[in-house]
Amino acid sequence: MTDRMKRAGGGGWGAAVWIAGAFALLAGLPWAASGRLPERVATHWSGEAPDGSMPVWAASLFPALIWVVLALGAVLMARRANSAPIPSWAGAALAFTGVSMAGTQASIVRANLDRTDWREAGSTGMGIVLTSVAALAAGALGWIAGRRGELPSPAAEAGEGTSMEIPAGERFVWLSRTANPWLHLIAAITGVAALAAALAAACGLFTGMQWAVATPFLLASVLTLMFSSVQARVTDKGLEVAFGPLGWPVRRWTPQDIESSRAESRTAAQVGGWGYRLSGLGTTVMLRAGECLVIHPHKGAEFAVSVDDAARGAALLNTLSTRRPE
Structure with missing residues (x-):
């Protein structure tokens, strides 16, 4: 198996888990809190006051479908371009859009929590600000990771052996990469689990345990990803x-x-x-x-x-x- 195929396997599994995990979070957050939400939830604000609403089922399904269309569009464009498994622009787009939409959904749920009518929903201002910062950071990390994957892999032009002859005044560079797709998959799964627990805590769906659950999942995801390639x-x-x-x-x-x-x-x-x-x-x-x-x-x-x-x-x-x- 070539090094490119190995990177494709790891990147492909990671992207698939991220897309599926973000879809589950977008669709699942309103349903998880449905017992504490009004029949229609505020989904649009004009300043501090809500001015638009949707039924709970629509607030769950609509953003989830938008995410799937955008994510699959990015994947198809990357494949048609015959570029790296997860090129820099696609990694940045998937990371930024996924975090942005999930954070926005969490802010909407929190604003509607324990309200009897959608017109009484609170503000989403601070949640949107924090979401924007997190999404920009995620997009930057996705871009950097993709740029590293797009680097060429030159090899020194000499035969195998215990040593090689290097002509005076010349310099050789040898570069090789390896990635483990199963470790990428584990990192993606634990990362999605950490994000789900963090969003549940941000929404106020439950009390006390979300950060205790999110922290070990986040550490496992970071450490596994760090040593997966x-x-x-x-x-x-x-x-x-x-x-x-x-x-x-x-x-x-x-x-x-x-x-x-x-x-x-x-x-x-x-x-x-x-x-x-x-x-x-x-x-x-x-x-x-x-x-x-x-x-x-x-x-x-x-x-x-x-x-x-x-x-x-x-x-x-x-x-x-x-x-x-x-």
Whole structure:
């Protein structure tokens, strides 16, 4: 399986879960609070006063259908353009629109909560402001993650081996990525669960437990996403291993830090599971079984990362580590 196919699998599952989760939240929030809402709910405001309303079923269904049309439109446009699995513009659009619509729905439900008539609904001003800030932040993160996925993957032009010859005055760069679609799926599911609990708390649907439920789901989503993909890059500055769609955190070794490098086949059973693992073999970033780039530092335990074309990266590192620093 190529690196592009792996990224497509992870990005596709994540996008599917996000689209389905946002649909469920938009459709489900008014129904979850229907016992505390008037028969018609205020859905539009002129200043501080509501001036438009819908039945509860329409307030649930209408924004959910709009979201599905917009989300599927973005996915189809990305496919027709034959671009990256989740290109930057599509990632930004899905993140911004999903958070914006879910936050707006939560604000509407909260404004109508425990009112006997929709004309008595409270203001949505502060909720819309907070939603706009969160949506802009989500859109920016989606854009950054998409830009990283669109980067090319150049490889040093030399054959496999323990080292390679680099002509004087020339510089080679080796770059490889790996993503685990199942970890992407887990991160998306726990992220949607955290968003659902946070929106329920913002709506005031229940009392006391929503933030206690949302926080562990949010932490699980962030940590899983952080270690669900990895990018390894070798330049004349050494090895850089960046984690997650945003390329953070990052581990770095200079050529002088590395005693030797090699390609080695490893499995999850050998290193104790998936993700960032510590074992008798040292530290392994295990996202898929098979070829790994393994470095043996002058100090500390070995470090391995499961990426394609590891032999070429190891050969370039071995050549760089034998050079004297300028």
